[in-house]
Amino acid sequence: MILIKIGGGQTINKESILKDLVEIKGKKLLVHGGNYELNELSKQLHYPPKMITSKTGQKSRFTDEKTMDMFMMTYAGKINKRIVERLQQLNTQAVGLSCLDGGIVKGTRRQSIRCVENGKDVVLHGDYTGSIDEVNTELLTLLLNNGYLPVITSPILSFDGEALNVDHDKLAMQIAIALHVETLVYLFEAPGLLKDFQDESSLLKECKLSEIDTVLEYAEGRMKKKVLSAKWALEQGIQTIIFADGRVDHPVTKALQGVGTVFTQG
């Protein structure tokens, strides 16, 4: 079984990814983001994204109720259904789902967030984000066993029944672990993990689990979170994780040929 996670960046070659995907034999899942589209909608609705910085320096989107509405509109609405439409055109029985549906993924809402605004410590309330604590595989297994291709996105469900925005790299990784996926592919707007993030030719081609702590020093910001996700996934038994370029022609085929950064056990 294979899980492909595609980022929500503007330059991701979604069309080529979907065409590649339908050619893969066996069970497969797609997890997608929608960052760029959400930012666009937010601007058009005169409700621009509010990015916050935690005390540890992590940046994230402040997701109040109105932002969650827009989140559902873009991620679970337009993007998810346009992907399903295209996969159906390609004769593939796709089923688009948020992680609310069938309670696929559950987590814990952060009741308040400590962050830094203009150099000052502040506590924010009303944020619908949280941790990923539980993956319920029943619905996904039912669909996979009956030949469907699940197309999955946020939000997830809090244990109190609230929709939550979560980190999509972690989401893909947790679903992959729960389903015992063999291969997990992350497609984003870079060739893979770069030794120098400003130099696309400095690609790290291979990395074993035992080497991850060393290569972590190359990664900054969101890439650091991705590498930590990969480490955790390998530790939990996933055999192969590939970070690859989602902007090129045939991103999935190339990734599976090993073009990108290939993380393996050992």
Next chain:
Amino acid sequence: MILIKIGGGQTINKESILKDLVEIKGKKLLVHGGNYELNELSKQLHYPPKMITSKTGQKSRFTDEKTMDMFMMTYAGKINKRIVERLQQLNTQAVGLSCLDGGIVKGTRRQSIRCVENGKDVVLHGDYTGSIDEVNTELLTLLLNNGYLPVITSPILSFDGEALNVDHDKLAMQIAIALHVETLVYLFEAPGLLKDFQDESSLLKECKLSEIDTVLEYAEGRMKKKVLSAKWALEQGIQTIIFADGRVDHPVTKALQGVGTVFTQG
């Protein structure tokens, strides 16, 4: 099995409908609209709804590509996922689906529409609407047999793989027929079929299939389409169809007690 169809009007008491729904034993489905929300989003995005009038006088929404994006955002995104969220809060395993997902409903796109604009006959292209020709029950049956409550909305899939906006009354009716639902409940912003549409006390309480052609004269506009849907559904074997008020407390419970217009065989 029971199918509840709720309209997309602003005054529909969705909260009470969902609370009623979770109390119903046995297999059940929900089909929902989203007209009001779509109009609101259209206005906010400075792309107001374009209503067209066919040569036979039927009014409908002109659904170009951008409108379909907004349609997916509201119907399949925000509204569908907020309903699923609320049902999950009420400990019900809801799964939200558009009719693209799993190719649930297929139809034929209208390549062009003849309509009347300012008294003139015009032909419009680029409209993503069409007929409902086929319901594929596999996915819905799989979910229902495994204890899930499907929450269904448009768009449907054209035979060429395009997302289409269709009449939701017909959609609910066609799904009900395909699944051999016993009871079909339409909840909208009126007490049922009124003999005088301006007088809410003029409710027609009962109507047999053989009487429908006679009572059709009471119905105008969208209500006429609903009554014709009901006639077709009875002819196709649905035992009971109830038109009832979605604005009151406990709309589903009251409808099932017979408060509204109850259409039956005979």
